[in-house]
Amino acid sequence: MTEPPSPRNDTRPTAVPPSRGLSRWIVPATIVAIVWVAWPWVKPAIDRVIYAGQLASLPAPTALPVPVQGVSRQALRDTWGGARSGGRRHEGIDIFATRGRPVLSATEGIVTRTGTNTLGGNVVWVMGPGRQMHYYAHLERHGDVGPGDRVAVGTVLGYVGDTGNARGTPPHLHYGIYAAGGAINPYPMLRNASDARPAASPR
Template identity: 45%
Template structure:
């Protein structure tokens, strides 16, 4: 075996040993999944974009260098969106603007779906985590495939800051539409109800301010079935204390626990495995809820409790389309001669103002979303602007 091959083999074994020993205290399935994720992200296959760049090779010369630089510089745009979102990009042959970035926060318990269409050429899409400064790090956590412009991703535990990078193939003029939306990863825990039945929220004062509410209260008639929000194992069934009749469900896939309190009836036993949608018991008002209308106190725990509201919200509606058309290729525009017009960090009236634009100032439109254009100014500033 060659020296380089032996070194790589030894390194793989060493990393594998460290990872497995690190997860020895965890469920073995979880440990294996994490090991698999590590290798997939560190020594796994190249992304479609990386394979494309490799195929171009040295023959592309300075153009490829500029194309890679545009991708790296897309991080500096720092434009922020809210989900759901739809944006139509005109990615021109101008290499400097071939890559664009969409920064956003994905809340805990939501499954992100990013879908796109492209006309005129190939478009690449890659999703990354970002650090507190907004810069991406590590390998992509999900990517588009050339023949399938779709991806999905669910964060582990808490909310995550992400960036989706979009880039057209070198020297092409591509019209690309991107839609981002999230949906609930969990089933709603009370049969026949949705988030509108939540009447008491995380952080509400309890016992005259001596403690705060560590969950959401979902109100329903006594006897309404309570459902397993995910596949998992019942690890505790109890009666007593503030929660009265309670059930704890452990979700091995997400490594978190769900707490059902104030039940009237408990239909499961400790150690029982349940599937998403199985009945666990019924709504009641046991424990310290005996003087209140029947409801479920629902809590989520992953290294401590966190607000479960985003896990209980309904799926995002379809994102609205833009009201403006954008000509193929980047479009030269001028700020209207009257009125005040602002370059903003996000495509909404309350978005952070980056600068007030000068009347008559030329800008280049790169994309359109809702009532806003994504533009770059003559100074090289990226932002959203509305010309109403």
């Protein structure tokens, strides 16, 4: 008498329940859908990260245009290191000009911060080539820029004023540059403004 085959020895393929096969695609499909919907916001963030890396790889400038419209380099005075309240030293250069005169970006870069602080009043920070930070302070008001914006040489960042601890003094821009080792004097670079050439823009 022949015995029926044992179920354990049955080599026929077992059918995969339709629900199990479908579930393997739910997570990838959901991720693709989320990325597709969020792409208009995600792409600019990715572009900023790439551009920031390219900026960091560029050499720091050795000559800069004067960052106030209509002010000649001959009119500049080296105010670096002057005594300030609280035992501080002046970490920048004051560029005097008519109130409301446009303040221009001295480099290409990314706006990292706009806002207000006690000393600087209305301020704008721009990260430029070589990862140097460029600080524009005492602005009467900000220009049409905000954190994350990419700016070119000559982009209007704000307007000359006397906000912050400069209140009551002649309107001027406080312009500072900060590198990895601390503040550096912008004056020599600004005096070479006639030789200034924008660093090659990252592609």
